[in-house]
Amino acid sequence: MSFRSMRGRAWLRGLLLVVVLALAAALAVGWNDYQRFSTGALKVSPQQQSIDVGRGTSFKGIVAELRRQGLTTASPWYWRLLAEQMHVAGKLHAGEYALAPGITPRQLLADMAAGRVLQRNFTIVDGWTFAELRHALTQADVLQHDTSGLHDASIMQRIGAGGEAPEGRFLPETYAYVKGDSELDILRRAHAAMERTLAALWPGRAPDLPLADPYQALILASIVEKETGRADERAKIAGVFVRRLENHMLLQTDPSVIYGMGARYDGNIRRSDLTADTPYNTYTRPGLPPTPIALPGKPAIEAALHPAVGDALYFVARGDGSHVFSSTLAEHNRNVDCYQRKRCR
Structure with a gap:
């Protein structure tokens, strides 16, 4: 083999080595760039709280929307490679997805694949x-x-x-x-x-309640709900109304009157309102009103079904959110004078 031939082969081997090293360097740079993409945060702005993926949107369309909104500038090939690596390329669900600050492409694709919509x-x-x-x-x-x-x-x-x-x-x-x-x-x-x-709740109610069915329990619970927001008073107030029903007394509950007044209620109840007959005026009509007067929560329903025992037939607001209870009209009138008219004796 001639010297010139040997030198030519050496040059080719050197060139091949340079090309291989250049390709390896390019692959390493590309891989590092891909890794930074997959684990780096998307560019979420304070105004971007979610992304909406419409039904039937292709993977290409999803990436295009992400790029359109400025959430990513990465090559669509990076997104495709990541999806293939995660085995989710054909498994992304439509829906609205949260864009929490710091969310990565990997996390977003995982949410879409799992259907973890916002x-x-x-x-x-x-x-x-x-x-x-x-x-x-x-x-x-x-x-x-x-x-x-x-x-x-x-x-x-x-x-x-x-x-x-x-x-x-x-x-x-x-x-x-x-x-x-x-x-x-x-x-x-x-x-x-x-x-x-x-x-x-209805099957476990207290025995001998003057309530014919669950709907009547709902009506009573709505009255309890509007009369007090205190957990420690719900059963007591329910007990008062249950005993009034049992004794065939008028319920005389202001929230029911207010409900019956509708748009006429301006924040005050006048004596004329208490005597103006409506289906919800419990000062003029006996028994429960025809429907609930509000949406009672579960605690109020439980109170209506398990009223506190006792002899109280009246209560009046103290003005601090609580009530004082009494068993006689004379005692009740004294409480009204004290707590509403501010003439305590």
Whole structure:
């Protein structure tokens, strides 16, 4: 072999080595860049709290949306490689996903593959009326507002409770929902929750209650709910009303009168309001009002079904959120003078 030939082969081997080393260096740089991409945080701004993946969106479309929103500048190939590495490329679910500060591409793809869509909470507050519940639903973020323009009766029909009066029928608690859910979805779940609660609690009620059915228990619970927010007083107040029912006394509960006044109530009850007859005026009509007057929470229902024993037939507010109880009208009148008219003797 000639010297020139040997030198040519050596040059080729050297060139090949340089190319291999260059490729290895490029692969190392590329791999390091890919690793930084997969574990680095997406560029989430304070205004970006979520990303919405529409039904039927392709993987390519998802990456394009991420790039459009400025969340990533990485090559789509990086996203494809990461998805293949995680075995989720064809398993991403539609929905709205949270963009928490610091979230990485790997974490986002894992959420999408698991369908961990962003959940929001809607709380029905103990003591709300159905009208207040309807108004609060209109303010709920991303909830579909599908009850707009519907009468109460139409709403009850659409949630499968046609013919029922809506007041009191929805259990106050917190309900999780996702984008795409509607007002009717929340109402349907809250109605079912109240049905389950009554069905569970009614069989264990105290014996000999003057309540004919769970609906009457719901009515009484709504009165208890509006009369007090104190846990230590619910059963006592329920006991007063149960004994008044047993003794065929008028309930004479102001919250029921207020409910019957509707829009006429301006924050004050006058003597004329107590004598103006409505179906909810418990000063003029005996027994329970025809429907609940609010949405009672589970504690109020439990109090109505397990009223405190005793002989109290009256109570009056002290002005600090608590009440003083009495068993005779004379004692009650003294308490009214003391705590409402400020003429304590």
